[in-house]
Amino acid sequence: MSYHVKDPLALEEQVCFAMVVAARSVLSVYRPLLEPMGLTHPQYLVLLALWQEAPLSVKELSTRLQLDPGTLSPLLKRLEAAGHLTRQRSAEDERQLAVTLTEQGRALRTEALLIPPAVVRRLGLGEAALRDLHTSLTAVIAAAADENGSPA
Structure with a gap:
């Protein structure tokens, strides 16, 4: 299928x-869903990754979030200062910093469970449409990564 528009630079x-x-x-x-939790969206993404595995x-x-360590480090420092996580040198490899959730950070997950359904409601799109969108965006990310020679 070809892509034709009047002005390709519109x-x-x-x-x-x-x-x-x-x-x-x-x-x-x-934003208004995360603010009462004291979180920014990038901080929320960090917590999502840690709620999944820590x-x-x-x-x-850095790899999971597709953020360079220089961008990730200030996020981790702010989350640590807020009491949501700790960063400690790994016992196996002193060069590695192990990031883990505190009890407070784990407890925040319960409050965060309200966010996905609230986002679905606020967007007014059905879950199937959002799943299809996610699939399409994931394909775009992979295609761009392949084109750039970098992992997605």
Whole structure:
């Protein structure tokens, strides 16, 4: 299937523009849900990874979140200062920092369980549509990573 538009450089026809605006719009849906928890969206992503599996090394977190360690480090410091996690040198490898949840960080998960259904309600899209969107975005991420020669 070919992609034909009147003006291939029209702003509203650009995939990159639609993705950036969609990302900002979705993050604006999350903001009022996360603020009462004292979290930013990037901090929430860190906690999601740790709720799934902890402890994780900074390198493992960096890979899972697709963030460079220099961007991740300040997030971890703020989450540690808030009492949600700890960073300790790994007993197996002193060069590695092991990141683990505190009791407070684990308890926050219960409150966070309310976020996904609230996001679905606020977006007004059905769960099937959101799953399809997730599948499509994951394919775009993989295709871009393949093109750039970097892991997704």
